[in-house]
Amino acid sequence: MKRILLACSSGMSTSLLVKKMEEAAKEKGMEVEIWAVAQDKAPSDMEKADVLLIGPQMRFMKKKFGKVAEEVGIPFDVIDPVAYGRVDGEAVLNKALELIGE
């Protein structure tokens, strides 16, 4: 079971991605838990996650999240803007799995 955490300003636009990523995971026959939160909740939720991805519009928070992710010991990255615009669940899922090291 892979646990993927997404974060943006209020967890709205990333929640669009959650559904698409779940669909992509289903197609692959994988068991994943994916959820989206507002940026202020992300640090406390990181403990429960295997990887954190943030929306490209939040990339100015990269430093802040990078530090927490390092402390918690999970990989972290900013979602590619093109994949984000297309709400490309598969691409983002692959990215997340790659970061986890699958």
Next chain:
Amino acid sequence: MNNKFMEFLENMLLPVADKLNNNRYLSALRDGFMVALPLIIFGSIFVVIANFPFLDKVISEEAFTAYQNALGPASAATLSIMGLFVIIGIGYKLTEHYEGEAIYGGAVALAAVLILTPQVLEGVSGVIPTASLGAEGMFLGIFTAFIAAELYRFFVQKAWTIKMPAGVPGAVAKSFSALIPITLTLTVFLIVRIIFSYTSFDTVQNFIYTIIQQPLTELGSGLPATIVAVLLIQVFWFFGLHGQIIINSVFDPIWYALNDENLAAFQAGLELPNIVTKQFIDSFLVGMGGSGMTLAVIILIFMIGRSRQLKELGKLGAPAGIFNVNEPIIFGLPIIMNPLIVIPWLVAPVVITIITYFAMSTGLVPPPAGIIVPWTTPPILSGFLATGNAWQGAVLQAFNLLVVVIIWWPFLKILDKNYYETEKKGESK
């Protein structure tokens, strides 16, 4: 626009966004408002229900008054004294940032504000004027919460705390460890209050209100400052950075203070003093499909879109767009870094700001009534609610959408044609 110039701009904006966002005071301020938000929306819902249109004509005057009085406490206890919750939120979040006992940070911030608040109203003592916890006290509350949390941290770090021997229950030890820092912090505020009572300002509240809050809100309620704020939001988004979250952390105290002034006037049945408020921005600019009023872009895609790329984007973006979530459009059209789109992207919101401002200043449309409508409320409905259940607010939003459609038309047409031709070329190969 060449790439070097774009790169240069982005390299300038990113550190600004980073600084604004990672500034611990602005972060605490933003998160403090987040704490108050659910309560504010609860209060707003009941202001809307208490002011249902035509209700005063359907039922007797007596019944209507009783109805309004019964619902009154909902907003009086939340929306009207939102400063109270923001203060606790700021004290809590700032102390949390310093890894201190956050709940004491919130409590000490609130107590500090209450110490600075005149506890007399029209000769009656032993009261806390609610106005001082609403619009009027907003700035004092924010500054005091910052300083109280800082002092608390300072005294805790100085380790002037009472150490409990091992074996004392944790909660007991904690309450003692907070004792000295809280005592010292609040003593400082008491001294400040006493000093101010000897000045011509009489209270700190009065001092902050006259020297800082009034000039700032006056500036912030004007059209030029509003246009600057709107343009900054658009520019940040153009570079794919979340414009609101960056700009709001600076403007929210002003916009909320203006909002609460209108609410007080609305509930008292007086003329609304301000046009630009939190809701002016949230309902009439952001609440039109998201920043940049992209619901108009989606409508336009359905009207004139021929390329597969745009048609797909329209289908993808429409459901979220109705609720003002527009990241698919911003990153998918794409709007970011698109030299063709920069023109309507910057022009349309400025035009809409001006139209909305004058529609309200001339009295064609009532100004926002101080009700906080959640930003995910679809347009037309949000305009109606924000103006205190006025149909003119809904009509203005519909008109504004049309204006944005017209401004975007030629630009989207060119973009669509480019995509269409690329697609055709790809197929014929």
